[in-house]
Amino acid sequence: MQHKLIYILLTLASVIAYGQVNLSMDADKSEYGNKDVVNLTILLELNGSDLEQQTRFQLPDLSKFNIIGSGSVTNTVIDPATNTLITQKISRIALEPKKKGKIKIGSVLVTVNNKIYKTEPFDVTIKEFVEKKPLAVNTSGEVYLNMEIEDREVYQDQPTIAVLKVYSRNMDNLRKVKNIRLPEQDNINVHAINFNKSEIDPSGTGNMASQVLAMFLVFPNEAGYIEVPAVSASLSSYSNKNKILSNKIKLNVKKLPEGAPDCFKNAVGNFKVSVYNASKEKAEAKKPLNVVVKVSGEGNLPDMELPKIAASPDYEIFAPKITTKVSPGSTGMKGEILANYVVIPNKSGAISIKTEQFAFFDPENKEYIDLGQKTLAVNAFSHDQILEARSTVEKVNEYTNNLLETVNTPVLKTTSFKVKEKSKFHWNILLTNIAILLGLFIAYLLFKTWQKKRTLVRETASPKPLGSVAETEKEIRELLKTDINDYFGYLENLKDNGEYEKFFDTLEELDQEVRNQYFQSTPGEFKTFLEKHKGSSIAEEYSSLQQKIQMEKYSPVKSNEALEELLKTIVNLYSQISK
Template sequence: MKNKLIYILLTLASVIAYGQVNLSMEADKNEYGGKDIVNLTIVLELNGTDLEQQTKFQLPDLSKFNIIGSGSFTNTFIDPATNTQIIQKISRIALEPKKKGKIKIGSVLVTVNNKIYKTEPFDVSIKDIADKRSLAGNTSNEVYLNMEIEDKEVYQDQPTVAVLKVYSRSIDNLRKVKNIRLPQQDNINVHPINFNKSEIDPSGYGNMASQVLAMFMVFPNEAGYVEVPSVSASVSTYSSKNKIVSNKVKLNVKKLPEGAPDYFKNAVGNFKVNVYNASKEKAEAKKPLNIVIKVSGEGNLPDMELPKIEPSPDYEIFTPKITSRVSPGTTGMKGEILASYVVIPKKTGTISIRTEKFAFFDPENKEYVDLGQKTLALDALSHEQVMEARSTVEKVNEYTNNLLETVNTPVLTTTSFKVKEKSKFHWSILLINIGILLGLFAVYLLFKTWQKKRTLVRETVSSKSLGSVAETEKEIRELLKTDMNDYFSYLENLKDNGEFEKFFVTLEELDHEIRKEYSKATPAEFKAFLESYKGASVAEDYAKLQQKIQIEKYAPVKSDEGIEELLKVIVNLYSQISK
């Protein structure tokens, strides 16, 4: 009989425990100093699978506080004693008191399975606080920043997304927030995603309107608890400019698993490595080559250590030029990074250019991926072998191309008629080139005949009035004005055909013609003239362009990307000058 009674009591206890809802709210302490933050913790515990939360937490009146931060998370586990699923939903709110004294914090309401649950109200005591001026000039219209990071547990060098929001009781104040400065710290790397403002949400915490200001990725580069510092911004009004800062967020950064290869450094994500020869010419001993290591994928791409070219007695290597082409992705920064090396073979024959071994950690599969070593095999020839390898057709084509390019005018872009190298002899191409030469000669004869006739006609025409000095200067300037578009077209053709030496010769000719228009002999005189004629900005751009031209001109290996970027600057600047 006694055993039956115990069994009945245990059954009743399990029935009572099943389907139980517990809701509570408490502060971290009862008394606060003038600069202390009131931290509220709201816990909703659902014991049972048939319980459904139908509404969000309905907060009490918090108008006597400034809400400076909030966050929430959910825990789910099984109680081993009762084999019941328990769901815990925890929210935390950080408050800044506006006045001293005893402040009552009301009840939090929530509806579960059509039943309303509420917490018990309680009081907190606030000591003397210093008077603070409102950021927006009105205590009822203050502005606050809040940084939210949902995923606070990540691996080392794995990104997590942060969202920056602004709160204010006045919607007009949201438009005054500017000059956002993302956090900077040695143990994190920050990369912006966007600074696009969202639509204004009129129903934020404490009946405050809110708006998303920015999103950015945070890459913690050390394990342990890492605190992301505050984001700062300014609130600009007609009379003043005030600085505001957000809350700080602490991350739990997990250490990378054991078993990493010895040559693993800090690459976290998913990547591929490729090495190739970007030079168009054949490999020749004692001549520089442009060898590129390309790392592509998604992860901590801008911050990772790239694999390098291993040194060898067979070749000489120089410090690479790094080109980054990355953009925000879903699991990190995605795109590609190019490391362009200048490599000079020291001997003839087969040369193997090897990269360092490379491995990365894949956080999705939680494993290390070993890509090993990449090798590029080159057959370096001597100068005599390169010259002997040229066929008769290549020699004829080179002679024809050189002859076409000696025409001293950018108007006739004869480089478009250049003959590309062919493996077989084509008589039709040779005949076409000969026809072009004869046509050019005929055009030259016609031009000289027309010029003589024009000189005779001019001598028979009576002299016109000289006009004013201003009109004469204008007429002379129009006659001397250089046709910029012809030069730009000619430079474009030289760039596309990889004839960089003639590119810079033509560029010097263009600069000389432009300076000649304004009677300036040297670039320094022309810069001083531009400063008074076009302004200091254009003059400074002209000086920077001259430096950039010298850097690209004397680079051991010319890259297509560098020349193309240089040409864009040239077209833009000289177009401004000629207006």
């Protein structure tokens, strides 16, 4: 009886050793800091050829994480000591935590031979966590606008840059956002930088694709806490049209420092002021002059109060015509603003046309700069002095013009014969026309020469004999043949730079090019072609390589050494195929 019991125990031990299942799940560490990724590794080991995995891994509740990547690989080996088949399946999951604190990760379940196995639950601790910027509520539920302002503490009338982004899980929705309306409010001035859409970023906040829609400058014109209103846009589709809104942002607008000059108004930035006479004629008393006050620089240029021409009994001033030539800069709107005044001197002689005093605040150096007054010295002549200063030819021209203007015959319109003052011959126009004619003449000669050579080539060329179908197919294949060495060098650069997504896209392009050389559309057809023309070993290597590429492509953690080994295999195999 005792021998029978020992025999039974030994039999059970051999069965247990023969058919053993090991299932485990571990994290790469137990504590995580800011921006760390939680990497989970699930291992299933089957010792025995009669064990069959009947279900996939049933993951625990991971709602407190964002799944940012996953991948799996299966290895099969035979233990030489026991002659037992060992199958290992390894899965990796990369998680992004949504909040800090201690988070419990539950059990993974799997069914093998009608029996359920599970792992032990464990805790991970998230010590630090930076929440993503909240996205604005919208009416569509699928597309979100988000306004971002990095510098939220500025001086009054100092600009800050705002960026408008759109987020959606469906990339097609990003193309439907139109009619962007920038915020409007009395205590801010808004100027657009551009409405150029950026490239779509597929890995935005919360695994949503994102795209930059617009950039603009916000100039707060009063101190205190100011709320920038939401940016609105329309989401157009075939069925309806929804309005979506971005989030609102509060700015802390600091007061300008004390000690501002009396002439300071609201100019913030860095500016220069100049005044000049835009009239080409001599200044004459009681006749209008065009005087321009020019303000140039960078800051709140379109919104600031410009220096005016100061009043004086020596001249009369009329309201100016403002011309603005500005564009967005790095610290505000840059360019120039021209105020074109009409000034009429009230007397002859020396006259000083002065501007008002002008000062601005430089936020970079945190100081006020007083530019003072700018002066334009004008020597106004009387009407008699203007007449005396004219030459004999100018007097004759004026007399002739007056006669032709006042006396007009019914037969001939004499006003068309008026003599234009200061007319001259433009040598630049003449030389330009001569150069154009010479260029056209040279082009005509070159064209005739090329036409003659082409006629001679046609006459001497002998007809090319038509080859067989095989020769024609070989010739087409040579034309389609791609220099795969260029692909090898490009793949090496992508691997070294860590551009893994582009690396695998280029691999697919290389495989397509090589298959096109042999007129094969799919990898399965190409494998059959390789078996017939290159041998079964090459075909098996090709099939094995495609599996390795897919495993590395979807692996959550990319190893530079693994990609180096993969690239060597690719170079060796495709070099043999393209011989």
